[in-house]
Amino acid sequence: MNNSTERKSEAANAFAIKGKITSCESYGSGHINHTFLLISEEDGQEFSYILQQMNQDVFKNIEGLMKNVEGVTSFLRRRIIESHGDPDRETLNLIPTKTGQSYYQDTQGHFWRVYLFIPRATCYNLVEKPEDFYQSGKAFGRFQCLLADFPANELTETIPDFHNTPVRFSAFLKAVEKDVMGRAAQVQKEILFIKEREKEMGLALSLQSQGRLPLRVSHNDTKLNNIMIDDATGQALCIIDLDTIMPGFSIFDFGDSIRFGANTAEEDEPDLSKVSLSLPLFEVYTKGFLEGCQGRLTKTEMEMLPYGAKMMTLECGMRFLTDYLEGDVYFHVSREAHNLDRCRTQLALVHDMEKKWADMEEIVKKYMV
Ligand code: ADP
Ligand code: GN1
Numbered sequence: 001m002n003n004s005t006e007r008k009s010e011a012a013n014a015f016a017i018k019g020k021i022t023s024c025e026s027y028g029s030g031h032i033n034h035t036f037l038l039i040s041e042e043d044g045q046e047f048s049y050i051l052q053q054m055n056q057d058v059f060k061n062i063e064g065l066m067k068n069v070e071g072v073t074s075f076l077r078r079r080i081i082e083s084h085g086d087p088d089r090e091t092l093n094l095i096p097t098k099t100g101q102s103y104y105q106d107t108q109g110h111f112w113r114v115y116l117f118i119p120r121a122t123c124y125n126l127v128e129k130p131e132d133f134y135q136s137g138k139a140f141g142r143f144q145c146l147l148a149d150f151p152a153n154e155l156t157e158t159i160p161d162f163h164n165t166p167v168r169f170s171a172f173l174k175a176v177e178k179d180v181m182g183r184a185a186q187v188q189k190e191i192l193f194i195k196e197r198e199k200e201m202g203l204a205l206s207l208q209s210q211g212r213l214p215l216r217v218s219h220n221d222t223k224l225n226n227i228m229i230d231d232a233t234g235q236a237l238c239i240i241d242l243d244t245i246m247p248g249f250s251i252f253d254f255g256d257s258i259r260f261g262a263n264t265a266e267e268d269e270p271d272l273s274k275v276s277l278s279l280p281l282f283e284v285y286t287k288g289f290l291e292g293c294q295g296r297l298t299k300t301e302m303e304m305l306p307y308g309a310k311m312m313t314l315e316c317g318m319r320f321l322t323d324y325l326e327g328d329v330y331f332h333v334s335r336e337a338h339n340l341d342r343c344r345t346q347l348a349l350v351h352d353m354e355k356k357w358a359d360m361e362e363i364v365k366k367y368m369v
């Protein structure tokens with residue numbers, strides 16, 4: 001057994017899972033945590049779990065993060081039971097360790113957790129049916145609505161300044177200046193594209209400081225593959241990846257979904273001619289999201305939805321480029337220049353949104369209530 005297999009097995013055995021472990025393989029396409037599908041067996045019956053090694057470089061306060069996850073999942077579980085839903089499939093469920101903790105620290109100091117595996121449901125990297133995207137908009141809108149009653153002061157800020165675009169811009173400028181990998185010369189076009197949009201980056205924060213944009217409990221990572229769609233009903237079933245739940249802006253939760261799901265190409269598509277903003281997808285998501293929010297958004301929040309989409313896309317492109325310049329230390333990569341490809345799709349999408357701005361605003365107006 002190599003070191004990582006040993007660590008995985010030590011971690012898996014620390015949790016109160018049923019039966020004997022029969023396999024534990026890498027799973028999913030997240031960029032941050034290490035995720036494994038854990039299968040066990042007892043009396044001929046098979047049980048499935050998700051085992052995750054949490055990313056300690058990204059999340060510095062694992063205890064606070066797990067308190068958020070425990071708080072939010074138990075809150076959601078109560079709500080789902082009250083409305084006669086299925087609490088094992090409609091929210092994440094943590095499996096405790098054998099000593100009753102919500103996470104485990106292995107002998108080398110790494111942190112692990114286990115969730116019940118949600119069967120018969122899929123996380124998509126690309127919208128296959130517009131109806132799925134409508135469903136996901138509705139679910140993220142509803143999720144925001146539901147968490148409106150959650151005591152926000154109990155939440156730990158798992159990553160401070162997570163969607164503070166001006167702070168992300170400063171980090172980007174620093175990476176350009178240091179250029180530790182000697183990669184800046186080949187990405188001058190991208191650097192310029194980002195710099196040209198600096199003025200737009202502080203708008204959400206300045207509206208907030210004028211009391212015009214409310215801070216809400218938000219998910220902060222609302223991309224399509226963080227929502228599970230029920231294979232049988234086609235409805236959004238469960239919102240996952242709760243690591244970044246903290247106070248934030250509704251327009252950014254909306255925007256991150258558009259960035260990922262209304263793109264006609266995958267996030268890391270090398271052929272930029274395939275990248276564009278699908279207006280029909282933008283429209284179905286807007287409709288679903290606003291329905292899900294049930295009239296809770298203010299007029300300014302609704303008017304700012306296109307801006308939220310553009311800013312999340314620009315910020316994400318900037319973060320991918322920062323990571324490329326710093327030597328791919330944050331996002332998991334699986335090929336040469338992977339982060340650069342990702343950056344380029346995001347910037348191409350920003351460019352296309354700028355061309356379609358009037359249409360985006362028109363669509364939002366149509367669904368404003
Ligand atoms: P990351 O932060 O790295 O994106 P996620 O928590 O989103 O990690 O998990 C990565 C992938 O693992 C998801 O996209 C999904 O495919 C799968 N996954 C996570 N939790 C579950 C679960 N409870 N049941 C089924 N699949 C899951
Ligand atoms: C990361 O964890 P994952 O893969 O769902 C990142 C998001 C980015 C996204 C880009 C904690 O999301 O902020 O938008 O990659 N999560 C964190 O795909 O940094």
Ligand code: MG
Nearest residue numbers: 030225226241
């Ligand atoms: Mg994820």
